[in-house]
Each structure stands twice: as structure tokens, then as C-alpha cells.
Amino acid sequence: MPIYRCSFAAVIAFSMIASLSAADLSSQIAAIRKVSREGQGNEAAAAAVRNLSNAAASDLLQILGGFEKASPLAANYLRNSVETIADRHLAAGKPLPVKQLETFVQERTNDPRARRLAYEVLAKVDSTIGDRLIPAMLLDPSPEFRRDAVQRLVAEAESLGKDSADKAKQVYRQALTGATDSDLAKKISESLKKLGDEVDLVSHFGFLTDWRIVGPFDNHDFVGFDTAYAPEEELDFAAKLKAKEGEVSWGEITTSDEFGIVDIAKSVAPHKGAVMYLATFYEAAADRNVEFRFGTPNAWKLWVNGEFLFGRDEYHRGMAIDQYRVPAKLKAGKNVILLKLCQNEQTDDWAQRYQIQIRVCDPSGVAVLPVKSKSRTTSDARPQKNQPQRLTAQAEGASE
Secondary structure (H helix, E strand, O other): OOOOOOOHHHHHHHHOOOOOOHHHHHHHHHHHHOOOOOOOOHHHHHHHHHHHOOOOHHHHHHHHHOOOOOOHHHHHHHHHHHHHHHHHHHHOOOOOOHHHHHHHHHOOOOOHHHHHHHHHHHHOOOOOHHHHHHHHHOOOOOHHHHHHHHHHHHHHHHHOOHHHHHHHHHHHHHHHOOOOOHHHHHHHHHHHHHOOOOOOHHHHHOEOOEEEEEEEEEOHHHOOOOOOOHHHHOEEOOOEEEEOOEEEEOEEEEOOOOOOOEEHHHHOOOOOOEEEEEEEEEEEOOOEEEEEEEEOOOEEEEEEOOEEEEEEOOOOOOOOOOOEEEEEEEOOEEEEEEEEEEEOOOOOHHHOOOEEEEEEEOOOOOEOOOOOOOOOOOHHHOOOOOOOOEEOOOOOOOOO
């Protein structure tokens, strides 16, 4: 347990601390939660932080509760208050509500940022907290806690000798169940491969690899992003469509990339000033909320069951797994996913990538696989070639 020396100044500072009334505490938290990234509410939030920073340790739990659905900026203000309160008490040699904080950390429905902060506060006074709590967090909804648990198991597997290959495989496989960060999943996959055990990263992450594709449509001078071409009005995979270079039909595109990257430039053509549409089916076991997470260096729009969800009109700012996160509601049964991917006319070497990587997961990053997905082969979920039915939002029964 750390030892904190208490200075005379710290004692004086601590003596000035008094627990705020419940009403005062709530009003200060509310002022912080109203702050916006445009600068609105900054002065009120700064004043509230000063007031909260003088609160008692017994107020920590209520302030941590204020993280729920708070914006990133508001969460930073709240973090500052919590850290100041904790540090003042520790400097003055006064106790923190350790049992209550630990209970807060273990309650998985609490805000992940607040739980992590409470854990960091506890770690200042209890060096055993990691060994006691982290091993049970392999499937925690908080990605940070889950990463800690995965790293512990990876370290355990790495420490095993050559005579313990089977045990190492078992530990690596256990670690993989909680790995949602690409670097850790890839490290585990490579380690298992050396031990003769292959990992299907496509299924592990829930990447969508099999699509129907049509285009190119015109994106000269960036006109394509806001132009509603035929696939946005109605999906008819048997139709011939008027496009940039004449009449086009729907084709197929798939990928064997271990991280699910669909490369249009290599698999179709290195189109420039172009728009391509990609579509696929996703069979869901039940109504549920998910996230579509993807990476692309191109401009894009996403529809699910005929409903436009989100888009970004920007090009070549890099590409990374989970670069974009779009919440969505899937309905039980067949869901129709439509992507619009725009490429600009830049001729620079670094501006030639025309790619998309997309996966379906829960809010914590754990893959949500379609009903018929037993492995990385998802042909059952791909719209079939020359399929005659027309897939409008109404025909598919999509939610309004």
C-alpha cells in the first residue's frame, strides 16, 4: 500500500473540503454535462469543476455517475474533478470510499470511462486491484478492461515452455475470445499459427466479405456523393443501369484478406472520379442493436434496409480498422446493406486506394455474426447473381 506524507498545507486544504449538498452536486454535474465542443457552456463548466474539486470523497460516486452519456468534453471535465478530489484526500492522508469504488468498477452497466477512472483511483491505494479484478474482465463490455485481461493471458501463454504447447494453445485461444483490438488479435493469431493452430480473423471480427457490386457512376468534380443514382432508389440486381461509361450490371466481389479488406481498385478496376455501390444480405437471429464499423480512405454512405444511416464526404485521410462507427438496428431475418463508395480524381500515388473494410459487432466491439455464418464463407448472405426480386425498403419490411 502506498504511503502518503501529509503536509501542513494539505491539512489546511483538506479542512476546507465539505461535502456538497445533493442538490448542489447535481447542479454542478449538470452544468458540466451541458458543455459543447463549440465552446458553449465552457465558463459554467469550468466554474462547476472548481466547485466539484472541493467536494468530499463521499461525493466521488455521484460524480462518476455523471459520466453516463456525457460527451467526451464533459467527461474530461468530470475526470479532472474526480482526480483532484482523490489526490487531495490522499495527500492529506484521508481515506477514499474504497469498497464503494470497487463495487462501481465491477458493475458492468456503469459508464466504461467512469469505471476505468474509478479503477485508476483505486490502483493508487491498492496494488492488488489488478490481480483481483482484471482476470474476470476478459468479456467485459469495456474494451480497456478487456484488453488488460487479454494481455495478461498472452503474457501467460508466452511464458510457457516448448513442452507446454498444448497449454499455450489453450491460453491463447482463451485470450482470443476477448480480443477486439486488431493488434492483439493479430499477435494471438500469429502465435497460434506457429503452434499449428489457424485462426479465422474474418469470423472473429465479423467482417463482411462477399458483396454484389455495380458501377462506376460519375464522381467528376465530386458530384457523385450527393447524386442519388439508381441503386439508392431501388435495388434490382437483374437490372441494367445507366452509368458513367455506359450500361452496367451487378457483379460479384469477395475478398480473402484476413482483415476483410475489399479492394475495388485491384478486384474490379482502378476507377477515378467514380462511384461504386456494394450490397449484401445479413441474416439476423433477432431484432437487435449493432454497430457497423469500417475503414476506408474514400467518401462513403451507408444504408440498412433502405434507411440512410450516415456518410462522410472526405478522401484519403488514411484507413484503419474501426475508423468509423455507425449504430444501427437490425431486424430479425434478412437485412439489406447498401454501401456507396466514392473515389476522387487525384493522381498522386498515395491517393489510389479504393477499398472498404466493414464489420458488424456489438457496442463493445465483439463480432455479431449472421445466422448462417459458420465460417468465413458467407455466400448464403450475399445477394445471388441475377436475383429477380426487387429489394426496396418496403419490400423488405425495413423499419421506418
